[in-house]
Amino acid sequence: MANTSSTRMLLVTANIASCFEQPDSMLKxxxxxxxxxxxxxxxxxxxxxxxxxxxxxxxxSMQHVEHFVRSLMNRGTMLPYDKIRVYLDEEYDSAEKFTxxxxxxFIHQNVQDLQIWDFKEKKFMDCVDRREYSGNIEDVATKEKAKFPQEFFPEVC
Known part of the structure; x- marks a missing residue:
């Protein structure tokens, strides 16, 4: 008989700019x-x-990001997620790199033997804890970040 276990996933993408611009009425x-x-x-x-x-x-508005992350990581609903990676590109002073x-x-405690790719070492590494990377994340080995060159959008420069 085949193993029918599966990993349920929730994939969300959102433009949340308004949440940070109106935190009292939209973020919560x-x-x-x-x-x-x-x-x-x-x-x-x-x-x-x-x-x-x-x-x-x-x-x-960047001041509200910390509250956003803490609210997601530390609510009762999220406590069973004991393996977390947070990557926040917050270095807005660098227009050529800021995204x-x-x-x-968030990975549930029931998921075992989890690994994450290390782009510098070019190998998988065990993922067993919670880690947050924010500010300048250029040297974080477990993320790959690219931005379209500014000359692609001359009207914005």
Missing amino acids: PWITEFLKTVEEHEPHFIALHCQEVGGKNYEE ALGNLY
Whole structure:
């Protein structure tokens, strides 16, 4: 008889700029709905890809990112996710490298023998803990980051 076990996944991509620009009216409801979705589907693996983390006006809104991440990592719904990787590109002073992307990965405690690719070592590494990378994430070995060259969008330069 074939092994029928499977890993339930929740894959989410969202432009969350408005949540950071209007945190009182939008950030809390967004987090609440996300957590309700996690409770409803009970995934083993969650990939949350966020565009415009910190809003369109990064200097003013980036202060709310820490609350966003803490709210996702430390709520009761998320406590069974004991293996986490958070990648937040927050270095908005570097226009040629800044992407305003946030990638959060949550893996349930029932998932064992988890590995993550190390781009520098060119091999898989065990993934057994919670790690957060923010600010300048250029040298983080377990992520690959690329941005379209600015000359692709001359009207923005």
